Amino acid sequence: MKKVKLIYEGKAKRVYSTEEDDKFIIEFKDSATAFDGLKKAEIQGKGEANCAISSKIFELLTIKGVRNHYIERLNEREMLVRSVKIFPIEVIIRNRVAGSMAKRLGLEEGRKLEKPILEFCYKSDELHDPMINEDHISALGLASPEELITIKDTSLKTNQILIEFFKLCHLDLVDMKFEFGKDSSGEIYLADEISPDTCRLWELGTTESWDKDRFRRDLGGVEEAYNEVKKRVLETPVESKTRILIRLKQGILDAQGSVILNALKSLGFNEVLEVRVGKLLEIKLDRKVDEAGRIERMCKELLANPVMEDYEWEWIEE
């Protein structure tokens, strides 16, 4: 897949169109900005770290049934995604008080919230992404009420999945930002990236930052933080299950099937026309979505005998 045209350049990413209308390529940059661009820097390795982290997290979300724009990681800095039109809304979800919420409400950072808080901001650099509410969104037509329900449900579900996942990485998910988009048929996808640029991540049980706050607040060790999160995220296994069905090829006599067919008929189940007997395998793996080709290989190289058996497989979504 080749990049065709730069269609958007943001603070940390470039988005390109491709030869296929329904696919974009996102390129992750090393540059970072904060405070609406007042503070700028290049952070060595950030692009690669965010690309790797986002890819793995989107893969996890796909396994868990969260529709998102990710298709595959192309290289160290680029991922292939479904082309979607981004809603002009930023969704912020908070599990603890931190950042702008602490400032706005005069609360101490780190306080655990009774339940996750969803906030919405209107995406506009000139206006500094002002906070809006659901009425603004529907009254201004930024998203329809049905779309907003999907966006909210997906945000809460994703938050729960990622709290659990980051816990396995020994990280506390304090808050994060989502963007959503829709494709030409109106399906809504979680989009953008999920990385230390868009999440507040603290060392579990402490308030030690492993995210962009290191840069915002001049805490030092910025590069190390991105690399550490990348390392932990990549090392944490994502378990998934696949179900593989193996049957004799059509045209090969399935003797067991015939015997069962006759047995069913003798019980009066005359509507049964054919019975094919197969093997069902459930395989649990630590996988990445882009490794679907490996399941094919498992089937071809061992699980099925291609001379006489057909196979089909599917991911089991939890």
Place this chain on the structure above:
Amino acid sequence: MNFGIVVFPGSNCDRDCYYVIKEILNQPVRFIWHQETDLNGIDCVILPGGFSYGDYLRAGAIARFSPVMSEVKEFADRGGLIVGICNGFQILTEAGLLPGALGRNKGLKFICRYVSLRVERNDTPFTTEYRRGDIIRMPIAHNEGNYYIDNPDKIRNQVVLRYYGENPNGAIDDIAGIVNERGNVFGLMPHPERCSEKILGSEDGLKIFKSIVRAL
């Protein structure tokens, strides 16, 4: 003429083969444990019958991962003689050393009895002691002997033994034994080692071992 008999966990005809080669033909023979990787000095490898790895997944499917099998493949590439009997035949198809596959018997039963076979080729190193068209009797003992290949015409010239008179397991084209294209790898469902002495009721199988000795 040195024979090597591979012993997998679950092989159970290894000793019968050993006995025939050692005691009846007086040829040097040794067992090769499936974890060995040294086939030095071996002229003919035998993969004996049995239930290697409990027939898990499919008969013969797991045995091909034994360390010895990569050596057996190289041995085949070098032109060495290989005979797979029953489970050995299943292993050879699973390992890709012989075409086709062995599925479950048509009647869904384990069959253990004598069958009649017709010798289709006597120009292989395994069958020179027979005459083409000979009708011989050998015992079979298997649950998965139903040979299948999508295009049997492709291997028409590789068929060495066919069931004669009656096809016990549904094998396509009555195929009971085949060689590879090169002719140095032979797989058969019947058990020649069980019919190599008069006292056992038949010596029809002995000619296979004799042919091999003569070939080398």
